[in-house]
């Protein structure tokens with residue numbers, strides 16, 4: 001596994017950002033799995049189920065006060081839940097289609113405080129406690145480790161910029177302007 005935290009400085013990003021607002025929460029429909037992972041990367045609480053039907057999604061939206069992200073307006077018209085319509089092809093266009101709503105929603109962003117795989121919260125953990133789970137060179141060179149409270153995946157702060165940093169920076173640029 002690559003190190004997932006790297007040279008994108010937390011303070012550099014967070015200076016211009018509002019605090020994380022847990023009130024803005026989402027469920028992405030089954031067509032939007034990649035977008036869901038990218039939103040989690042920014043710390044946004046985004047549930048995603050590839051295998052539940054629309055009725056179940058509706059129920060979860062209401063029960064957990066979540067906003068449904070979908071491209072299918074017909075399915076959700078008149079159902080009394082909050083819906084953000086997503087358009088475009090691929091996660092970048094999809095993200096851009098809701099970027100304005102996100103900016104206006106007051107949702108706060110925090111890079112990698114949430115597991116991209118399962119939406120669980122990340123908890124800081126000492127290197128000693130993850131030494132069985134990360135490669136020895138990572139243990140030697142990294143000082144900050146996070147563990148997912150949902151699936152136990154371990155994230156760490158690496159030393160070089162990687163794809164995830166660049167993606168997050170690119171997305172945040174669209175949100176803070």
Ligand SMILES: [Zn+2]
Pocket residue numbers: 115116117118119120148149150151152153
């Ligand atoms: Zn997880």
